[in-house]
Amino acid sequence: MLRRTLLAAASSEPLRRAVTTAPQARAIVDRYVAGDTTADAVRAAGDLRAAGLLVSLDYLGEDTADAHQAADVTGRYVRLLTELSAAALTGGGCCEVSVKATAVGLLLPEHGEKTAAENIARICAAARDAGTTVTLDAEDHAAVPGALRIAAGLRPDFPGLGCVIQARLRRSQADCGVLATPGTRVRLCKGAYDEPADVAFPKRQDVDLSYVRCLRTLMAGPGYPMVATHDPRLIDIATTLALMAGRPADSFEYQMLYGIRPAEQRRLAGTGARVRVYVPFGSDWYGYLVRRLAERPGNLALLLRSLAPDPWRR
Numbered sequence: 253m254l255r256r257t258l259l260a261a262a263s264s265e266p267l268r269r270a271v272t273t274a275p276q277a278r279a280i281v282d283r284y285v286a287g288d289t290t291a292d293a294v295r296a297a298g299d300l301r302a303a304g305l306l307v308s309l310d311y312l313g314e315d316t317a318d319a320h321q322a323a324d325v326t327g328r329y330v331r332l333l334t335e336l337s338a339a340a341l342t343g344g345g346c347c348e349v350s351v352k353a354t355a356v357g358l359l360l361p362e363h364g365e366k367t368a369a370e371n372i373a374r375i376c377a378a379a380r381d382a383g384t385t386v387t388l389d390a391e392d393h394a395a396v397p398g399a400l401r402i403a404a405g406l407r408p409d410f411p412g413l414g415c416v417i418q419a420r421l422r423r424s425q426a427d428c429g430v431l432a433t434p435g436t437r438v439r440l441c442k443g444a445y446d447e448p449a450d451v452a453f454p455k456r457q458d459v460d461l462s463y464v465r466c467l468r469t470l471m472a473g474p475g476y477p478m479v480a481t482h483d484p485r486l487i488d489i490a491t492t493l494a495l496m497a498g499r500p501a502d503s504f505e506y507q508m509l510y511g512i513r514p515a516e517q518r519r520l521a522g523t524g525a526r527v528r529v530y531v532p533f534g535s536d537w538y539g540y541l542v543r544r545l546a547e548r549p550g551n552l553a554l555l556l557r558s559l560a561p562d563p564w565r566r
């Protein structure tokens with residue numbers, strides 16, 4: 253219930269204004285977001301690489317309703333990739349980028365899917381020039397078919413283009429079957445959006461069981477699974493399934509979000525596993541922050557305290 257209420261808050265304009273202008277909210281944002289600028293993102297990526305971790309950078313923003321803004325976001329990704337490459341951070345795909353199809357035009361009222369596909373192709377070309385890859389994030393269930401079609405359409409030209417599957421959605425096990433093809437990069441996560449029960453599993457336990465079913469399909473197949481979770485039980489199950497499938501350590505990876513279980517990220521990397529940290533940056537952090545608070549309602553108390561007037565201040 254609290255999760256649903258919090259996720260609904262993601263689209264509340266008055267709440268967005270209150271949170272984004274509260275100076276004290278910054279401390280919470282800083283836990284989950286690497287900074288506002290491309291320079292902040294490159295610096296965070298360098299620090300994580302120095303700690304032996306791989307990186308995927310996400311320029312925050314979604315649901316773009318204007319073609320100019322979609323082109324602007326695309327240009328920012330292209331410049332980011334150029335700067336990462338200049339800092340020698342992209343070789344072998346060690347720092348890649350994550351892109352939301354709705355941020356680059358998927359929801360435009362006219363030719364949205366075509367515009368998004370063209371913009372994503374530009375980003376993929378810049379990534380290829382830099383020696384790295386792109387992963388298409390998964391958004392709410394209405395955006396999933398378009399994003400998967402775009403990924404399938406671009407993969408012949410850009411085989412490294414990955415996509416994200418959300419275990420929460422009922423369709424996902426079938427999607428994993430379709431995507432379990434040689435070399436295909438698939439990031440499996442639980443799913444962060446509030447979805448209706450006809451398309452998604454409402455109960456946490458069913459989401460976890462679906463995650464394991466999807467994981468079995470991906471680990472047994474010839475693709476490159478990316479296990480995106482902080483859940484210790486699922487991490488153990490992934491490790492066991494990889495062993496049972498005889499997968500070498502470089503044939504799959506674990507992924508976690510910036511600021512969440514950083515000690516576990518380093519511990520896993522220390523075992524010789526490939527571990528990638530998803531690093532969001534940019535000033536449009538509100539929707540991302542609300543989704544993280546919905547996963548960890550304890551953090552909400554901190555945020556609410558930061559919004560309340562300080563009784564000691566006049």
Ligand SMILES: Cc1cc2nc3c(=O)[nH]c(=O)nc-3n(C[C@H](O)[C@H](O)[C@H](O)COP(=O)(O)OP(=O)(O)OC[C@H]3O[C@@H](n4cnc5c(N)ncnc54)[C@H](O)[C@@H]3O)c2cc1C
Pocket residue numbers: 388389390391416418439441442443444445480481482483484507508509512513529530543544545547548
């Ligand atoms: C690399 C990566 C990429 C992702 N991409 C997408 C995407 O494209 N689309 C999408 O819908 N979702 C995405 N997600 C989010 C995902 O769907 C989940 O909402 C999120 O990862 C929380 O689920 P969990 O698997 O970590 O398990 P949970 O059961 O939520 O958490 C397990 C444990 O992790 C820790 N933890 C989890 N969340 C938090 C938090 N916010 N703050 C502090 N500790 C926490 C806690 O210790 C918790 O007990 C992504 C997640 C990762 C790691």
